[in-house]
Amino acid sequence: MADDNIQPDPPRGPAPRSKGDDIQGQRPRRRRDEDEEDEERRPRRRREDEEEEDEDRVRRKDDGIATLIPYRNPNALISYYCGVFALIPCVGLILGPVALVLGFLGLSYNKKHPTAGGVAHAIVGIVLGSLVLVGHAGVILFAVIAGATSK
Numbered sequence: 001m002a003d004d005n006i007q008p009d010p011p012r013g014p015a016p017r018s019k020g021d022d023i024q025g026q027r028p029r030r031r032r033d034e035d036e037e038d039e040e041r042r043p044r045r046r047r048e049d050e051e052e053e054d055e056d057r058v059r060r061k062d063d064g065i066a067t068l069i070p071y072r073n074p075n076a077l078i079s080y081y082c083g084v085f086a087l088i089p090c091v092g093l094i095l096g097p098v099a100l101v102l103g104f105l106g107l108s109y110n111k112k113h114p115t116a117g118g119v120a121h122a123i124v125g126i127v128l129g130s131l132v133l134v135g136h137a138g139v140i141l142f143a144v145i146a147g148a149t150s151k
Contacts, residue, residue: 079125
């Protein structure tokens, strides 16, 4: 091929000098044991390490477990669990309103921090909390009406 003989232009002007250069502008040759000392002091980074760091950053950005358990939005997560445990008959009178309030706080937190997630957990907490609250209110209302009419 004709392109095999093409060589780059020689650099123009004097070569830049650094601290370790001798008078002629060339670096003195280092001994092999000096090279080994430098390697011990400053380990070289391999290309694979840089690629792994990039993959870790991507994994941290879109964490699969964060979609299942919204640990970045604790209000939504606590709302969800309060809503689920509010289905226990007498405990629901206390946990229902807590699930409702924390569900709305979780939704507002998600609006401020979109990467936090937890919208589904907050909605489930709101729905379960309101259903339990309405159910308990109905039972209490039924008991009051039954007590008033039995006299």
